[in-house]
Amino acid sequence: MKKLKGILFFSLALMMMIALLPGCGSGEKVVVYNWGDYIDPDVIDMFEEETGIEVVYEMYETNEAMYTKLKNSNNNYDVIIPSDYMIERLIKEGELEEINFKNVPNFEANIDKEYKNPAFDPENKYSVPYTWGTLGILYNTKKVKETPDSWGVFWNSKYKGRIIMMNSQRDAIGMALKYMGKSLNETDRGALDAAKNKLIEMTPLASGWYVDEVKDKMIGGEADLALVYAGDAVYCISQNKDLAYAIPKEGTNIFYDSMCIPKGAKNKENAEKFIDFMCRPDIQAKNAEYIGYSSPSTPARELMGDAGKDPTAYPDITKYDLEFFSALDDGTKEYYNKIWTEIRSSR
Amino acid sequence: MKKTICMIPLYVWTLVFILVPLAIVIYYAFISDPHGDASFSLDGFRDFFSNPVFAEVLLRSLKIAFISTLVCILLGYPAAYFLARSKSRFKFVVIILMLLPMWINFLIRTYSWLSLLEKTGLISTLLTYMGFGPVDFTGTEFAVILVSVYDFLPFMIMPIYITLLKLDQSHLDAAADLGANPAKVFFKITLPFSVPGILSGVAMVFVPSVTTFAISQTVGNGKFPLIGDLIQEQYMVVSNWQFGGAISIVTMAVVLLLMYFINRTDSDENGGGILQ
Numbered sequence: 001m002k003k004l005k006g007i008l009f010f011s012l013a014l015m016m017m018i019a020l021l022p023g024c025g026s027g028e029k030v031v032v033y034n035w036g037d038y039i040d041p042d043v044i045d046m047f048e049e050e051t052g053i054e055v056v057y058e059m060y061e062t063n064e065a066m067y068t069k070l071k072n073s074n075n076n077y078d079v080i081i082p083s084d085y086m087i088e089r090l091i092k093e094g095e096l097e098e099i100n101f102k103n104v105p106n107f108e109a110n111i112d113k114e115y116k117n118p119a120f121d122p123e124n125k126y127s128v129p130y131t132w133g134t135l136g137i138l139y140n141t142k143k144v145k146e147t148p149d150s151w152g153v154f155w156n157s158k159y160k161g162r163i164i165m166m167n168s169q170r171d172a173i174g175m176a177l178k179y180m181g182k183s184l185n186e187t188d189r190g191a192l193d194a195a196k197n198k199l200i201e202m203t204p205l206a207s208g209w210y211v212d213e214v215k216d217k218m219i220g221g222e223a224d225l226a227l228v229y230a231g232d233a234v235y236c237i238s239q240n241k242d243l244a245y246a247i248p249k250e251g252t253n254i255f256y257d258s259m260c261i262p263k264g265a266k267n268k269e270n271a272e273k274f275i276d277f278m279c280r281p282d283i284q285a286k287n288a289e290y291i292g293y294s295s296p297s298t299p300a301r302e303l304m305g306d307a308g309k310d311p312t313a314y315p316d317i318t319k320y321d322l323e324f325f326s327a328l329d330d331g332t333k334e335y336y337n338k339i340w341t342e343i344r345s346s347r
Numbered sequence: 348m349k350k351t352i353c354m355i356p357l358y359v360w361t362l363v364f365i366l367v368p369l370a371i372v373i374y375y376a377f378i379s380d381p382h383g384d385a386s387f388s389l390d391g392f393r394d395f396f397s398n399p400v401f402a403e404v405l406l407r408s409l410k411i412a413f414i415s416t417l418v419c420i421l422l423g424y425p426a427a428y429f430l431a432r433s434k435s436r437f438k439f440v441v442i443i444l445m446l447l448p449m450w451i452n453f454l455i456r457t458y459s460w461l462s463l464l465e466k467t468g469l470i471s472t473l474l475t476y477m478g479f480g481p482v483d484f485t486g487t488e489f490a491v492i493l494v495s496v497y498d499f500l501p502f503m504i505m506p507i508y509i510t511l512l513k514l515d516q517s518h519l520d521a522a523a524d525l526g527a528n529p530a531k532v533f534f535k536i537t538l539p540f541s542v543p544g545i546l547s548g549v550a551m552v553f554v555p556s557v558t559t560f561a562i563s564q565t566v567g568n569g570k571f572p573l574i575g576d577l578i579q580e581q582y583m584v585v586s587n588w589q590f591g592g593a594i595s596i597v598t599m600a601v602v603l604l605l606m607y608f609i610n611r612t613d614s615d616e617n618g619g620g621i622l623q
Contacts, residue, residue: 068586161483167569169584208486208568220467222483337585338394344580345400345572 029054030270033070033077035257036061036212040290047277053270061211062168070095075264078271081130083255085170085325088120090260092327096126097261103272104128106279115296118256119324127258128275131293133230134315134322135171135253138214142242143224151179151248153225155198160205164217164226167209169340170325171253172199175227178250184323187332196339200346209344218243229255231293234313238292245312251321256296288313376592391593401577405598408574409605411488412556415495416503419552420545422496423503427544428537430504431511442508449501457565460494461485464566486568494566495556502555503548510544511537550606557602574598 028051032044036059044055058077060066063086070077082090090096101107107128115129137148143162144153154163154175166172174184176195186192207223214226219239228236233245259275261268277283284300285308294313295301301308308314328336379388395401426445430438448456463469466483474480484490514537522532560575567573574594581591 062584064584064586068583071586161486203570206570207483208570210569220465222466334587337587341577341580341585341587341590342398342400345404345577347570347572 027054028052028267028270029056030078030267030274031056031058031076032079032274033058033060033066034079034081035059037215038081038257038291038293040287042290043278043283043287046283047274051270051273051277053273055274064169070262075262075266077262078265078267079259079274080262081257081259083257083325084118084120085327087127087258087260088327090262091121091126095263097263097265097268098125099128099261099275100268100272103269104276104279106276110279110281110284110297110299112296112298115256118258120256120326121258127256127260128279129256129258129296130278131231131288131291132254132256132296133294133313134247134320135175135255136228136230136233136245136247138218138226138228138233138236138243138245140218140221140224140242141244147244148225148246149249151175151250154179154227155202155205157205159225161207162224163202163206164214164223165199165202165206165209166214166227167211167344169336171227172343173336173340174253174325176202178248178252178323181250184253185326185328187328189335192335192339196343199343203343203346229293230312230315231291234292234310237312247315247320251323253325254317254322255325257293372592372595374592375588376596377589379589388589391589391591392597394590395593395597401594404572404577405574405594405601407572408557408598409601411491411495411573412553415492415499415556416549416553418492418496419500419503419548423500423548424507424541424545427504427507427511427541430508431514445501445504453498454561456498457494457561460490460497460566464490464493485566486570488571490566491563491571491573494562495559498559498562499552499556502551506547506551507541507544510541510547514540546610549609554602554606558598 030053032055034057038059039057044057047053048055060069063082066080066082067086067089070080087096111129115132117124118127118129121127137151137153139148139153144159153159154165166175170184173192173195176198177184177186177191180191180194180198182188182191182195186195208217210217214228215232215236217223218226218228218236221240221242228245230245233243237243237245259278261271261275265271278287279297281297281299281303284295284297285303288295288300289304289307292313295304295308301314376391377387377389378385379390380386430441461468464484465471466481466485468484471481471483474482518536518540519532522536523529527535558573558575558578560573560579563569563571563573563576569576578591578594578598581587581594
C-alpha cells in the first residue's frame, strides 16, 4: 500500500510539473491563435522588432477545431481570429474579453465604417475585423468551359473525381442548403437532412475533402473545381492564371474573421498592441497582399494598388445574395454535428 | 527491493500515460453533458449502433488493416529470413537502410507519398511519358494500403528477424541429416519457431493500422474515412467526447478480441507472443 501511495505522489508531482511548464520563460509575450496559412510571417517579425514582445503563434484549420481547443485550454491564448458566427457564440457563452479600444486607435482611424458594429457584435465591444470574404467556386478555365454560376456544378457527373469539397462543417452544409434555396442558418431538421443527403450523394464525385491543401491541389491542376474562400482563390489565381473564381447565382456566405481576446487572457495589453498593429494601413496592406483575403480598410487598399481592386477579393456585394452565418442554438448545433459525422463517414 | 525501485519509472509511465488517459476515455464515453450534471448514459454507444455507416467505417478499417498486415508478412518474412540467415558483412548496412526511414517523422514520410502518387506526381509523370498516364493513385484503397505497408513494414521485419536469429543452426542441420528436404526443414522447424515473432509483428502492424488517421487523410484525400478519422473528428472538431469515447472503446474491444483469438490459435504449441 505504501508503495502505491509513493507511485501516486510521484505521478501527481510529475503532472503538476508538466502543467507548470508553459508558464516558464521571461519577458513580454503574446500568444496568437490563428487559422493556418493566414498571416504574412514578416508581419510577426516586424511586430516583435517594433515592440519587443515575443509572438507565440499557433494555428487551427476550422472554427470548430479552434473552439474545442480554446474550451479545453487553460487561458493559453491572447488573440484569436474566429469568424462571425463563432464570435457570436463565444460572446453568448461569455468567452471573450471586452477590448479596451483606447489601446487600439488604429481601429477607429483605419477600419471602414461598414465593417464596424456587425450583427454578431452590434456594439463592437469584442472584435476587430481582420479580413472578410465570400465563399465560392474556384475553377480551372481550361477544363471547365462554362462559368460555374450554380452550386449545381458540384453535382455534375461530368466532373467526377475532379471536385474538391471543403472539409468544414458550416461551409459544406451551408453550400448544399443554398443550392436548395434554403438559408445558411437553416434549423429545420427536414431541410438539414435533405442537405445531408445531397452531400452524401456528391461524395463519390469528390476527389477529396480538404481545407488548406486545396490551394496546392488547385494550383497543381490536381482538380478542376473547388469550394473555397475568396482569399484562397486570390492566392491560387496569382499562382496559376488558368484559375478563376465565381459566386453562384443561388447566393453564398459572406464572412468576417475578426480579432478577439479570449476571457482570462494572460497578456491582454500585449494582445491589444498586436490587434492595433494589425490595423495599421501598411501592415493591413502587406498582410492582405500576402494572404489574398480582403482587407476591411480603405487606406490599406489604397496602398495595395491593383490588388486592392481585384474583383475576386472585392466583388460588388450588392450584385449577389450574400448571407452571414449566425450562431446556432445548442440543439441545432448538435444536429449539425450528427449529420456532419454521417456525411464524413460515408463514401 | 532494488528491483522495485528500478520498476518505478515503468509504473509511473504506465499510470500517467496509459491508465489515466484510458480512464478519461472511459469516463467520457459513459457520461453525458460532462460540463453540466454529468449523468451516466449509454448514448454514445447507442449512436454508434443506430446508424450502420459507423460499423461500416470500422469494418473498412479492419479490412485495410488486415490486408496491410498480410502484405507486411508476405514481404517482411522473406526479408527477415534472409537477413537472419545471411553471413554477409553488409548485413548491418541493409538493416540500417531498412530502419533509416523510421528516423524521419511519420507524417513527413506519409506526406512524401503524396508527391509520388498524385496526378501530377512522379509516378504519374513517368507513366504519362511512357504513354499510359496520367494516373491519380490518391484517394484509393490501394494508396492507403500501400502507405500503411510502407510505414509499418519495419515493425514486422524486426521481431521476426530477432526471433530467427535465436534459431540454432544445429537444429536445422539435424533435421537435414535425418533426411528432411529444405522445404520440410522450413515448414517443420523454422516457421513454427518464428511464430512468436510473427505474432509480435502482427500486433505491432495490425493495431496501429486499424486506428491510423493521418494516412487516410493524406493519400486517401480525406474521402476514405477510417475509424481513426471518425474518433479524431469527434474529439477535435465536433467536440462530442462521449461519442468519441464510445467509438474508441468499441474499437479497442474488437481489436483486443481479434488479438486474443490470433494469439490463442498458437498458444498450444508456442509461447512468447506479445499479448501472452
